[in-house]
Amino acid sequence: MTKSSFTRRGLLKTGAIAGAGLALPTIFTSRANAYMNEPKGGTVTLGFNVPQTGPYADEGADELKAFQLAVKHLNGEGDGGMLNTFSSKALTGNGVLGKKVAYVTGDTQTKSDAARASAKSMIEKDGAVMISGGSSSGVAVAVQGLCQEAGVIFMAGLTHSNDTTGKDKKANGFRHFFDAYMSAAALAPVLSNQYGKDRKFYMLTADYTWGWTQAASMKEFMEGEGWNMVADVKTPLASTDFSSYLTPVLNSGADVLILNHYGGNMVNSLTQAVQFGMRDKQVNGKQFEVVVPLISELMAKGAGKNIEGILGSSNWNWKLQDEGTKAFVKSYGTEYGVPPSQAAQTCYVQTLLYADACERAGSFDPCAVVPALEGYEFDGLGNGKTLYRADDHQCFKDVLVVQGNDKAQNEYDLLNVFETTPVEKVMYEPDNPFFAGGDLGQCNSGA
Amino acid sequence: MDAIFLQTLNGLDKGSAYALIALGLTLIFGTLGVVNFAHGALFMIGAFCAVTMQRLLNLSFVTIDETQKDFLGNPLKVETPYVESWFGPDMGAAIINWSVPLAIFLAIPVMLIVGFVMERGLIKHFYKRPHADQILVTFGLAIVLQELVKANYGANPIPTPAPAAFSGSIDIGAALGFDPNVIIYPAWRMAYFVFSIIIIGAVFSFLQFTTFGMVVRAGMSDRETVGLLGININRRFTIMFAIAAVVAGLAGVMYAPINSPDYHMGMNFLVLSFVVVVVGGMGSLPGAVLAGFLLGVLESLASMNEVKNILPGIDQIIIYLVAIIVLLTRPRGLLGKKGVMED
Secondary structure (H helix, E strand, O other), X not given: OOOOOOOHHHHHHHXXXXXXXXXXXXXXXXXHOXXXXXXXXXXXXXXXXXXXXXXXXXHHHHHHHHHHHHHHXXXXXXXXXXXXXXXXXXXXXXXXXXXXXXXXXXXXXXOHHHHHHHHHHHHHOOOOOEEEEOOOHHHHHHHXXXXXXXXXXXXXXXXXXXXXXXXXXXXXXEEOOOOHHHHHHHHHHHHHHHHOOOOEEEEEEEOOHHHHHHHHHHHHHHHHOOOEEEEEEEEOOOOOOOHHHHHHHHOOOOOEEEEEXXXXXXXHHHHHHHHOOOOOOEEOOEEOEEEEEEOOHHHHHHHHHHHEOOEEEEOOOOOOOOHHHHHHHHHHHHHHOOOOOHHHHHHHXXXXXXXXXXXXXXXXXXXXXXXXXXXXXXXXXXOOOEEXXXXXXXEEOOEEEEEEOOOOOOOOOOEEEEEEEOHHHHOOOOOOOOOOOOOOOOOOOOO | OHHHHHHHHHHHHHHHHHHHHHHHHHHHHHHHXXXXXXXXXXXXXXXXXXXXXXXXXXXXXXXXXXXXXXXXXXXEEEEEXXXXXXXXXXXXXXXXXXXXXXXXXXXXXXXXXXXXXXXHHOHHHHOOOOHHHHHHHHHHHHHHHHHHHHHHHOOOOOOOOOOHHHOOEEEHHHXXXXXXXXXXXXXXXXXXXXXXXXXXXXXXXXXXXXXXHHHHHHHHXXXXXXXXXXXXXXXXXXXXXXXXXXXXXHHHHHHOOOOXXXXXXHHHHHHHHHHHHHHXXXXXXXXXXXXXXXXXXHHHHHOOHHXXXXXXXXXXXXXXXXXXXHHHHOOOOOOOOOOOOOO
């Protein structure tokens, strides 16, 4: 028999020391600040955490440009962009709450651990009072958790997994981008209209949180339309040659291929599917079709001609004709010479929404900002009337069904808006099984 | 049955890339005794020669067309490639369309220079050092090359399409008497397989039927004796290094339309190619080719849904599993010779 080295006294002693140790930093900070990183001087610092290296670096570069433009506009430089069309008039181009906006940037490398480390450094060393950015749901979920613990606000950038505002939702985290469920809800009626009710579909799915929720949502909605799933095959995120995953599709009896892939993965899988003749094929007496549920302009650019005619969904498109979009495209286009992507739009809007919430709350305190954003309705930021729902901190707005453009007017004219699905059609209850299991918890101001 | 046939084809084509890279690795190892972890980077540089060629041919001058508007409503800037203005629109477009095969003419000199500089500038200083040092320095070099490419070309994959004539697929089933529309294979992948067979054939004939090749083979089996005969074997080995670089580079050029090149593509192939070399037998050129095709086909067959339903995840590990079995039963690999890497 082994003798346990635990004693009651020892345990109490360690417990007391550990407790004091844990309490110590908060005692000091709470004396100095009312909340985490309360801005003291004439500036307030925001932290922009985007992939600057790794496979999503180009996406990240676009997000960063949008953040920089937003900061300019907040500080009253440039033409003001969407500040002129935003339904709230709290922001006047005089910084936020009279403080000039400064920012620091971090590199997520599209890896959760690197993203957490850079967010941590921006919070602890640079005094960032808000973190934004993303472009992978794995990263967004990890950084959101960190911000909740640290007591700063997280304004998610491009993240499309249901889990970000589903089972992994946090009180300090907010998402403007749409999610996999909304994509599927918007796409399903369009697909069954275009391709018929009697279809058999095969899915290739990126093997991580976003891919899983995307595949589950597509299956739910397409089966609701009367389609039958042949198989859902998970592919490793690092996979670059999909040929061995594509060849089984050819003889599976499926007549639709749904690619739950993103970024470089999607560019490769779609290109290869086209090489295998899948878009010229007849199966079960019908034209074989390929569907990409989440399409971005950057991916369309990567896929080139192969994207033509392909249906998918987007959060936003620069060709929309509302005043907000026009103002944003004009100011982004003048600054950088290219139209903004949907990732740029969501990051720009998130920065404005955060600044506006601080202004309306009269404080940078996360526990004042959270109620200012919860249940907030706004307009003029490119997506029409939008609601930040209090129950899960998810934005609800119209969803775009887009199609690869086969009559491009110029090199940016890659996607057409096929249909705008009104928000009522993609709305769901907070306790929807696809989003169940999480809890927002309490706001944390880090004090 | 047709599914197996299709996967075999697929494996042959994947195996082509493995075989070409492994062939170069074995050449370098057999001649110089260096374990070259930068070989995947050479493959990647080859693919970027295709990208560069495409960009060179697409270099354009800008004219402003007042009748059309761009996305901001300003007059549209129309870009016309120089090639089209020199050779006429039709001929110019055809040249641009064939940019990937044309890139071979760019890749050969580029890879010869890269190979020569790499060997003379860095690797020759590591001949007498342990294999661990060689692996570290070449691995470091691979990372440097990757980052250079990333800094110049960005991190996202760059689409490099095959000529339009090869962009579709061939109905092989119909040609061989099966039902039509069942066994369809992309034309460019078929071309890649044929191309790799030609390159492999060329390397073997070069070693077998030229005096230079004979000296190199003699040097591979007994370096000292060849040196004693008054032959400068080191210079020949430098040239072999450059040739191995060209083989990897050409494999990369032709691979570009199959998978849009990105800076990281070499690493994906490198590890597998080392397994191929080990399974084939260190230092054995036929072994490298045989193992390349064998492992390519096995990997492809293992990724069939019927197989994966019985053994989930088998497609990810099959190559390593085979490597373990081969090494346990035939420690020198399939065609390995006695005495290689055993001193």
